[in-house]
Amino acid sequence: MAQANASTLRRFNRQFTQRIGALDDRFLGQNRPLGTARLLFEIGRGERRVLKLRSRLGLDSGYLSRLLRGLESEGLIRVEPDPDDRRRRIATLTRRGQREWNELEARSERLAQRLIGPLSPVHRARLDEALLTADRILTSASATFRVVDPRSSDAAWAVAHYIRELDRRFETGFHPPDATEEDARILEPPDGVFLVMHSDGAVVGCGGLRALECGVGEIKRMWVRESLRGVGLGPRLLAELEGHARRLGHRRLLLDTNATLTEAIAMYRRSGYAEIERYNDNPYAQLWFEKMLDG
Template sequence: MSEQVDGVRRFNRAVTQRLGVLQDRYLARDRPLGQARLLWEIGRSPGGVDVRDLRARMDLDSGYLSRLLRALESDGLVAVGTADGDGRLRTARVTPAGAAEYDELEARSEDAARALLDPLSDGQRERLVAAMAQVERLLLASLVRVDESRPDTPAAIFAAREYYAELAERFPDGFDPGIGGAVADPSITPPAGLLLVARLREETVGCGALTFQDGGFAEVKRVWVAPTARGLGLGRRIMAELEGRATAAGVRTLRLDTNSELTEAIALYRALGYREVERYNENPYAQHWFAKDL
């Protein structure tokens, strides 16, 4: 791990220096990177953007965001006001001067990107851009939090609805959460079971549950990853978290069932060492049953 940490720090130093973010005047303008990035986020939404959405999108402390907004307001680049007369909601919009500065930042950002690529050969450019895309995906994956949650929280309810909606769309005959594979909330509420919810910034992007059974068994339920978070390895992470918690609870064998339409899930379970077993329940939507000894 120590060598990996050293590698991350070395990469951070190289990137910050090469992109010029160490300078007080980002892209040779009269403002630091934080202000420039905030102006860009506001400027790309000409109709204005909710300040709360800005904070979530940029993952900024509310106090720091307020200071950045005040600085842009004092420069005449941004106007902050209430939304539709609701004093609780604040919206930030670029002024005409702010729109002009946004256009200038766009042009200079384009030039900076071209300057980064110009010295490289075609093959090097392709490798660099592909590596950047991979780094971006992995950085997003590192931002995901997976925590235990009660089934009656807004995030858990949202995840369940999205999961059931996807099953209804993918199954030829639809899906009724009131029967078959649906598991009642009490079954995934401690001590009967548990529920994990994954969040990327403020967005709910996944879930997975366990329900404990007699004989040293537990069943995996509700494993779902939002389309926006697929490709980040989140399904594997949720399964690993569930297996770890099952092991800590003294579970010896995990079981799960699934439908033939969920080909990605079936491939994941097999890759994680789950073996196909005989039917062990009466779920009308299940067509495959798997188990794994812990």
């Protein structure tokens, strides 16, 4: 089963890169070398910081520098120091560069259109769905967990999304009483932990654990990016937090939630959480769960 699965991925990879990828490369490198075209493409897509470009494209700094100089001397980009940190540099498209980029885009678009051209609307829609599903699952597969300071920018970004969503979904809105600073303190080592999930360099979820009393922990701030729900990230995040709880010596984990969060509730139940009586006075909570940790 797992065997069969990996070979599907490999077969698909061969077919796909041969059919789509190769064409894509050739289109990009129409008039200029592939490396240069990829760089121009990335700058046009919005990544202007040279440092980020280097890591995203996986290039040697010397090599990238030369590529940038090449594009600059062609008049397609302008490279200037970052005012925030003058060691860093920022590349922006000139008017000519923008035009060139638009052309690359259009060419890529036409190619993609041509590839799906023979398909009926029904099969286009099915292809769309299949690719979206595959992409979501692969993104989930490559997600990584990182313990971060709850005050870090990644954590703040995730929690802000968490709060915004609850505010949208709760009938009463959501305006948590905890001062963020205090909230951060309890989710911080040594008594707590705050995890951020990353995939492809972007934050895709978060979750925190705090100590309630001796041997008892509480899950807080669990959130998964909406576009990535239903692909198993929630259970993995939960399992990760449970691992930390065990290491902190907890034997029992609690959490509270709101009745409108039906998917989350279903996931808690699937993951072995059982409903219990109210254990706190959180005004937004309508359901309470516990799970005993063994081992």
